Amino acid sequence: MPRRPAPLPATLASSGFTVLEARAAGVSLTRLRAADLRTPASGIRHPRELAPDAVARAGMLGSRHPGAFLSHFTAAACWGLQVEPRNRIERERIDLAVHAELPRPRGKGVRGHRLDLSHDELVTRDGLEVTSPARTWLDLASVGCGIEDLTVAADRIVWARHPLATVHQLERMLLRHRGARGIRSLRIALDEAIEDADSSRETRLRLHIIGAGLPRPVAAHVVRDAYGRAVATADLAFVEHRVLLEYEGDHHRTDRGQWAHDLDRFNRLQGLGWICFRIGAAQFARPDEVVAVVAHALAARASRDMPGA
Structure with missing residues (x-):
């Protein structure tokens, strides 16, 4: 049965470290070659169960x-x-x-x-x-x-x-x-570039929409009711057509309080005449489909609002 490697000094066991730091702490070269350590780069070690980030x-x-x-x-x-x-x-x-x-x-x-x-x-x-x-x-x-x-x-x-x-x-x-x-x-x-994009996915979605030839959406648009009270801040909105998109992370689904809040908000927006598209990770992975349904909604609204329609 293989011998268990000797414990590392406490200052090294909880993070990555350099070989020089380990040698200064009394760790032998043989110990630094043990299977429980990884070598992400020359002169660097970290316990195999840890994964220090790039920084x-x-x-x-x-x-x-x-x-x-x-x-x-x-x-x-x-x-x-x-x-x-x-x-x-x-x-x-x-x-x-x-x-x-x-x-x-x-x-x-x-x-x-x-x-x-x-x-x-x-x-x-x-x-x-x-x-x-x-x-x-x-x-x-x-x-x-x-x-x-x-x-x-x-x-x-x-x-x-x-x-x-x-x-x-x-x-x-x-x-x-x-x-x-x-x-x-x-x-x-x-x-x-804009100053109101709250996430990288929102930015990528905005660029995909613009690249497809659709009107440029407004970021962080505040939707208000008839009394001027703020109802919601839409991630992306086609204000003239009353169409909006919201990117929702998984916590919108798993957090019951957030889910209830989202439903109330969604219903209020619908009641004010907005078409709301809720975009999750699955939809974000198919941006062409998102663009297609948004384009259809914009066309429908434009047709409805034409004189004589």
Whole structure:
């Protein structure tokens, strides 16, 4: 029967750690090769039952690369921009960058970059150096992000409830880096960005609707009753046609109080003459079908409202 590995020091057992940290704590190289530890990148270990997120792993890796900071997709995860590589292997890699005069970070699990940064394009967040939200957005275009992902990121950055930067700051970033890779996509994304999008799925749904040639919906539209009292704030609304869409996460189904509230709200909206489409994960996975039913509703309303109809 295989011998059970010796316990790790308590400071290491609850999270990921570097080999240098483990050796300093008295852990042998033989122990670091035991089957109960995973090696997500060269020089990094973590207990197999744990899975440190990208930002945590980046912090550990950064300690092995003097002058390194988080960038690109890893910086996007740090800022909550909700974009990531499409490829699983690429998703598992950590983006580490250094200033242009330093050697590019290399090693297992690392995607290294050399960046020429202005002083305000590198900040500290939760003890880690990371490219600023505006600079992160700029850099995402250089690693394959298209217009949709860049718009998702821009929407989150300028989100009115918790802005990470202003539209003006994003505009200045584009002016400062006129020759940046993907500059045309960045400009289009900035033109499409709004301050009222509450989620990445709402943004993606809005872009799909616009791309299908339907009228541009209004985000965060407040529906009021005949007395001017707010009844609901619709995620997306075609105000002229009284058609709205709401994206609902699974908690709308599993939380009984939320479910009851949603039903009351839905009934009140219907009573005010609104056509309401409730979009969940299953519907979001079939955006063409959502566009088709919305287009039908808009056409029906337009036909009804025509003179003589």
